Amino acid sequence: MLMLRGYVNSEILADHRVRPPGATGDVPQDILSGGPVVDTRDGRIGTLRVPDRRLVLTFDDGPDPEWTPKVLDVLKKHDAHAVFFVTGTMASRHPDLVARMVAEGHEIGVHTFNHPDLSYQSPERIDWELSQTQTALAGAAGIRTSLFRPPYSSFADAMDDNSWPVTRHIGERGYLTVLNNTDSEDWKRPGVDEIVRRATPQQGAGAIVLMHDSGGDRSQTVAALDRMLPALEREGYAFHNLSEALDGPSAHTRVLGAELWKGKAWVWLVQASESVTTVLVAGLVVIGALVIGRFALMLLLSALHVRRVRRRGGRWGERPVTEPVTVLVPAYNEAKCIENTVRSLMESEHPVEVLVIDDGSCDGTADIVEAMDLPDVRVVRQANAGKPAALNRGIAHASHDIIVMMDGDTVFEAATVRELVQPFADPGVGAVAGNAKVGNRDSLIGAWQHIEYVMGFNLDRRMYDVLRCMPTIPGAVGAFRRTALERVGGMSEDTLAEDTDITMAIHRDGWRVVYAENARAWTEAPESVQQLWSQRYRWSYGTMQAIWKHRGAILDKGSSGRFGRVGLPLVSLFMVLAPLLAPLFDVFLVYGLVFGPTGATVGAWLGVLGVQAVCAAYAFRLDKEPVRHLVSLPLQQILYRQLMYVVLLQSWITALTGGRLRWQKLRRTGAVEAAPTAGTGARGAAA
Template sequence: MSTGRRAARSGGIGAHWFLMVVVVLTLGLSLAVQGYMNHLAGIGDRPAPASNATGNVPAAVTEGRPVIDARGEGVRTAGPSGHTVALTFDDGPDPAWTPRILDVLREHGVHATFFVTGSSAIKHPELLRRMAAEGHEIGTQTLTNADLSAAPSWRRQLEIRGAQKVVAGITGQSPSLLRPPHSTDNTAVTDGQWSAMDAAADEGFLAVLGTLDSGDEQAPGSEVIADRLLRPEARGQVVVMHDGGGTRSQTVEALSAVLGQQAESGHRFTTVGDSIGVDSTRQASFADFVIGTVFVWGVRFTDVFVTAISWALVAAGAVTLARAVLVMVVAARHNRAVRRGREADRNRGWFELPLRTEIAEPVSVIVPAYNESAGIEAAVRSIAASTHPVQIIVVDDGSSDGTADIVEALGLPNVEIIRKENGGKPSALNAGIAAARHDLVVMVDGDTVFEPDTVHVLIQRFAEPRVGAISGNTKIANRGGILGAWQHIEYVVGFNLDRRLFDVAECMPTVPGAIGAFRREALARVGGVSNDTLAEDTDLTMALCRGGWRVVYEDDARAWTEAPATLGALWKQRYRWCYGTLQAMWKHRGAVVQSGAAGKLGRRGLGYLLVFQVLLPLFAPVVDVFAIYGLVFLDPVRIAVVWGIFLLIQFIMAAYAFRLDREPLRALWTLPLQQFVYRQLMYLVVIQSVVTALAGVRLRWHRMERYGSLRAPMDSPARTSAP
């Protein structure tokens, strides 16, 4: 696209950046919360302490009772006395086992202390409410069952205070009992664990250790567990059992048996607070309740959000894989049909390609040009060197760099120059169409060169009367360097494979401005080239399809064009392309409900563009954020394997596309690197374009910088001229 346009532009368009930052931050925060709450939790794990050092643990702790109070000066300890047994449960609540344990306790009229994990409590708030309603004591076991002895101070605060806020938000009660995760009895307290207990005391917590382990984690059998709790030495102890972290059927059976025999055994089972004469639960303050409620609902929101995104990722992956298979299968069909020059799969009505009758009639070639001095000579000479009879019309659209003078100085036969005021590329093309003397018209950008047989090969599909336009095969000329290689891959794989698919499905949405052939009759029926969008080539092609014309692809008709050499130039070009395509899609949205050729464009072509050029690129940042999430919180090896499979699929598709285009594979070494820069640039372009379109801002014309790197295949005058 080579001709300038003056378009209004209102205000700034920073809304797309704001929206993208908000979405990415929301997603990143949601993933961080979910990763922290779910993948850093250690329920059921009992790792060895980070350090076994005990030199800083006060003797009052190692030689004291299981309930440790370090809230004031000095350290005090306490524990159950007489026949009392403090019954405690860890690692819950669990949706399968906690209700059954609560049922047993209610049946026997016994209260117990449940040390809940904040992450589990958020998932099953109804169990905490039932505990509170039935008179049980609720303590905390931190937010994610983290080992506080090895945690930095910020995480200790988050784990302890976070769990307290969760309980407050769910039950309206503020617990003051804390069981440090992975702790045992007083004699095993390490320096790290004591430091965590001391820090928790500053927050008003009593630390509760265990003195009698029921052993239910090892599942030794319900009889063994029950025997341990009914022994006389169990009196005056804090018994540790579990309602979560695994299968607890033996715990339920043993608890039922023990409570059924408590009268005969002389044991009195109760809560920790009751066993030492302390009311450990107080009404939460209004601020704690509000903060806790917001925290709980915030985590639930991230859970729903991440779950929805996860399913969307699965769907996106399936669609991407399906596309890869589809385009390769259809490309193979297209290639066989084109190469054999006959009908393919007529019985299924997929793709009709009649036997060719060679077309030799002259062709009018229109070259719209706006400040194309860097490449116009190469472009015109290459067309003039065509083996097919051509009339060349160069429309100078108000250039200020002497473009028309350069063409005039060439002195080539049958090259006509039209000078006009700048009116935009559509007006230049329409001026050229009006001056064309032949029924077949080829349009080519001023930064593009043809091979000698390009025109002849391009127009042969016009042997079929239904064909109104033909897309050629655009090649990147300046493909040196990594950016050039990336664009070369995109043209061969992304554009050309898709064009083969569109050809077969009869829903071609774009004949590129760099190389396209048209019937003048078809152009006249749709009113020429419209200036309604910034993608006049896409707009024109869609109009032709809606007019009932067939638009096809000829891969042997090659045109060489300059690609942007900098990221900034690439951004401007793709931004304009994407925005213009969105405009054209919106303009022709009515094709979705039409029949015939228009319906094929609407339901096949526009649907394909919507999914693969709009929705999936919009979703691409989520994929990248999820990849980082997986590397941090999940299995990095698994993430690497998934990424490797995805890259392998891309490589196979690219290699096949390169084979179809008869291109060497050496550029594909840059394909892995493309995922880290080029891909992000492309989806940011789509995001900016979509938000700009939704904001109703009219995008200004961005003219690509020319480099003058193109050379005509032949530097001699035309070998065949059209009168």
């Protein structure tokens, strides 16, 4: 639809070159000294003049939705007929005005489709300009016309060796070429009096008067017309269309059959493209407001979060949390990663019990852990039943009241568990989200996900923490109070995003969910497009499921209602609706590059990218990450974001069609061996 709109609005095919006057050696003298109507049909070479006291008013470049109706009103007021030389682009966009012209007795002429100087165009392009305009006229009024006026034309004596071949070609196609012999020059807007003077023939002579009903402010034209018509009528002038003035047959021929339906289809499609474009522009405004609003909210609330953390000084209660915790590691075929994961927990500065729940692995995952023979590390085996079931099995075997959950491909820093559990000093805290970071960020896909994690996830979590509506405890690093888990029934298998589901359930049960930015976990992100697609498809679809499952919170009272009326709308807007509309940025980028204005389009896109870069740089600063990875941000916006769009669209389709996804195991490489030491950035993420 956008391509059609650009095509119809002359934004790609327009040719604004105008050839200067040339030699006239090839133009017959009868043409140069003849009348304003040139007839080269059927091999003839001749001209026609309008009889005395007859005036043919002609209007070029319309129809215009503002000025053409006013011109028609004045003509109707004075019972005058005229000829409107319309462009195909304007006729396609405003077919109702073309139909009105015909209904009120005016004649229509072709003024090309895109208004180019035809002396620069090939015969094939000229034929296209004619036929495409005729298609628009067929769809708008059910007619075709035999009248033609070339753009940038003037009097007959201005015909030159460049325009004469075009006139011959037009005649061979069955058209009368209608020039003029009285030019109002209204396009210069010289004033009403001057327009009237220039448009008035001398000594009662007949004339074809050139005026315009489009192309800018035509208020002077309308006023001059309203003054001129009664004045000339008193002098005995009659105002006819061309056929009436020449006492000839009508220039219009009725179109029937396939040509008529082809024209109607064309007009309908053009109207649809205008409507769709209007809707898309409205969507662009909405997504622009959402994106800018989200960025502003993230920056403001993240800064507030930083100040709160500084004021708290790391303290959540009267004394720090020092009691042991249970760390659950659900594992399914994690042989390449599980040893790194467990050893990182053994370096913990906080006392931990580690439970590896082997969910029916067939690659010896459980055997590897048992062979390590580490203290306070137990293996619980079960038949394959899925991650939620594995976590519930682990909760049942846990020895402590605070339960940390992590993925089998993740490694913790030594301080991660300690930082993660400190918020439980506040008895109102039911769960804590940690800071998940991409360990294998050396590849391009990894670097893009690193930007996404730091900016899109962790900056978001600071914002949600301040608003007290954290939507997701990441599966890679999160902690829960056992009481909170038991009160909501443990991990649910209702959705594919069990981490989002349990987080929302804990909110609805009245607990606080907070963010511990210093509880860093290094996880292995997907390294192929296929693996990334599978992961994000599950995340997107699972998030939609969780939002739908907990939609009743909107009507709840207390903290559940607060989450429902604050958290759910924000998650729906920023994680589901905004990404669905975000492709409009890129669609209009392509549209602007193809159809123009290119400079303004690129500037606007770079402006949005600049805002994103500022937010990303701020997020990297908060996370104490080197900003060198932001070099790939522009490429991420062009390539990576498109993949995420399609993933979300597929999730929407799955949700709307009632489809059901199954868990999909990602292939791991063991690229993240150990957590980096202080100040090393991503070191330690070695294969």
